[in-house]
Amino acid sequence: MSNTLNVVLAGFGGQGLLFAGKLIAYCGLIEDRHVSWLPSYGPEMRGGTANCSVCLSDEPIGSPLVLNPDALIAMNQPSIDKFAPVVTDGGVIVADMTLIGSVPEAPQATTIQLPATQMAEDAGFKQLANIICAGRLWAETHFCEEETLFKAMEKCVPARKAQMLELNKQALHIGMNA
Amino acid sequence: MSEKVLMKGNEALAESAIRAGCRFFFGYPITPQTELAAYMAKRMPKVGGTYLQAESEIAAINMVYGASAAGARAMTSSSSPGVSLKGEGISYMSGSDLPGVIINVQRGGPGLGGIQPSQSDYWQATRAMGHGDHRLVVFAPATVQEMADLIYDAFDVADKYRTPVMILADGMLGQMMEPVELREAISPEDLPAKDWTTEGHKNKRPHNIVNSLYLTAEDLEDLNVERYQRYKQIEETEQRAETFLAEDADIVLVAFGATSRICRSAVRAARDEGIKAGLIRPITLWPFPEEAIRATLPTAKAYLTVEMNMGQMVDDVRLVVNGAHPVDFYGRTGGVIPTPDEVLGKIREIAADLDSAKGDE
Incomplete structure (x- = not known):
């Protein structure tokens, strides 16, 4: 079996899940792997769940649409209800418990519950719960080298937003140590 | 070559068009191609080009007609319903022998349809993209890298044969x-000169005319026959396909674009299950890569065409296979x-059919 990680990041629009997906995709790119990033752009974006699919693989990626993720970052109730049951055997779920009331049964996977939005607010950057979740996912799966994660962040945050880069890196650390 | 970057397909098409020497883009927003026009709006002024959001799709394609007649590399983009509106203008471009590139980022139809991905404009693109006797060269990329690369070929083929080209x-x-x-990036100044354009002759040569109106039937027939000789040349030289494990395959899949990845x-x-399957991926839809499919006829036992529509390209596959083997279809729409x-699942079904047919022999 090839070394592949299929990730779904899902939540409300505005939580930065597409950005967190891009961060993971850039990690793959930096390590010279095959990478795809596919956002949902349909009507569901305007209601419950905005999500994106990210694939990292050592082989060319067939379908970029992830139906059964190996890893799920869920940042609201509809997202975890929809995707937790279809996570693969041995997969990982990162659930933002500030925004999720109850986690559905997913005995096939490891579920990590953390109050990411609350943690972000406590640290003074409430918009970065997405990055805390990404950091936590990295701590669980080590989907790339640690150094790569920070290099990827530098690719994702535009140079003119240097102060945001520092905050994003802090958020990563919080997630990695959560 | 530059460093690898992550880009959306729409953005890669736009950036690469500019790098291929396109300096005129005329568009109108429609999901799911809007990022292309938005990227052009941002970048085109920085390279001294023209970006214009037209009042309609029809206006946009006619602006492409105008810029092309003046010799420029010009492009427009839209999604399915908007591309239908461009049909008239594309036919006029064919009738006037004008190069130009038209992008269709397809969505579900008919009518306004939906905004999710689709391949249901195959017939429109390869058969009837506007009225009259004419064809359109159609490229079908399957990756973002290929989207970036094929834009160059699209402009080159358009200029070489003086025909509109669709991606x-x-x-x-x-x-x-x-x-x-x-x-x-190619500078527009470095592109081959065109001797037929209408950009002012300064009394140094006879004037050129770009026109698609010919009221004498014999004249129009002669022009159409001449144009079809060019189409024949395109069919002979521009067919493109990629094959994947097709050489020894019992079951040959035929699929283009996004579906080919799946x-x-x-x-x-x-x-992995021991079924000898393979894939032919047409990169040009017209000219249809008949040669690539014909090459598998001696070894293949069955064909399966997979499309995001109710079955369109499958007609072209059947024309090439011509009854030699069964041609099945699987599609979502x-x-x-x-x-x-x-x-x-469909491949397994066909494999089981082949096995039982063998048992009957």
Whole structure:
């Protein structure tokens, strides 16, 4: 079996899940792997769940649409209800418990519950719960080298937003140590 | 070559068009191609080009007609319903022998349809993109890298044969990001000169005319016959396809664009189960890559065409296979993307049929 990680990041629009997906995709790119990033752009974006699919693989990626993720970052109730049951055997779920009331049964996977939005607010950057979740996912799966994660962040945050880069890196650390 | 960057298909098309020497873009917003026009709006002024959001899709294609008649590399983009509106203008471009590139980032139809990915404009692109006796060269990229690369070929082929060229993408390819290595930029001044353009002759040569109106039947017939000789040359020299494990395959899948990626996964899974499946991926839809399919006729036992529509390209596959083997079809429509498992299920069915037919012998 090839070394592949299929990730779904899902939540409300505005939580930065597409950005967190891009961060993971850039990690793959930096390590010279095959990478795809596919956002949902349909009507569901305007209601419950905005999500994106990210694939990292050592082989060319067939379908970029992830139906059964190996890893799920869920940042609201509809997202975890929809995707937790279809996570693969041995997969990982990162659930933002500030925004999720109850986690559905997913005995096939490891579920990590953390109050990411609350943690972000406590640290003074409430918009970065997405990055805390990404950091936590990295701590669980080590989907790339640690150094790569920070290099990827530098690719994702535009140079003119240097102060945001520092905050994003802090958020990563919080997630990695959560 | 530059460093690899992550780009959306729509953005890669736009950036590469500029690098291929396109300096005139006329568009109108429609999901799922809007990022293309938005990117052009941002970048085109920085390279001294013209970006214009037209008042309609019809206006946009006629602006392409005008810029092309003046010798420029010009482009427009839209998604399915908007491309239908461009049909008239594309026919006029063919009738006037004007090069130009039209992008269709397809969505579900008919009518306003939906905004999810689709391939249901295959017939429109390859058969009837406007009225009259004419064809359109159609490229079908399957990755963001290929979207970036094929733009160069699209402009080159358009200029070489003086014909409009379409890049037929879909919402999935337009919206997804993949690593892409952008090619060197070509300066418009370095492109081959055109001697037929209407950009002012300064009394140094006879004037040129760009026109599609010919009221004498014999004149129009002569022009159409001449144009079809060019089409014949295109059919002979411009067919393109990629084959994947097709050489020894019992079951040959035929799929283009986004669907071909899904089929590639299904073919790999079928091989893991011991089913000899393979894939032919047309890169040009017109000219249809007949040669690539014909090459598999001696070894293949069955064909399976997979599309995001109700079955359109399957007609072209059947024309080439011409009854030599069964040609089956699997498709999803309305914006639903088929899964590798669904396609694998269909491959298994065909494999079982082949086995039982063998048992009957």
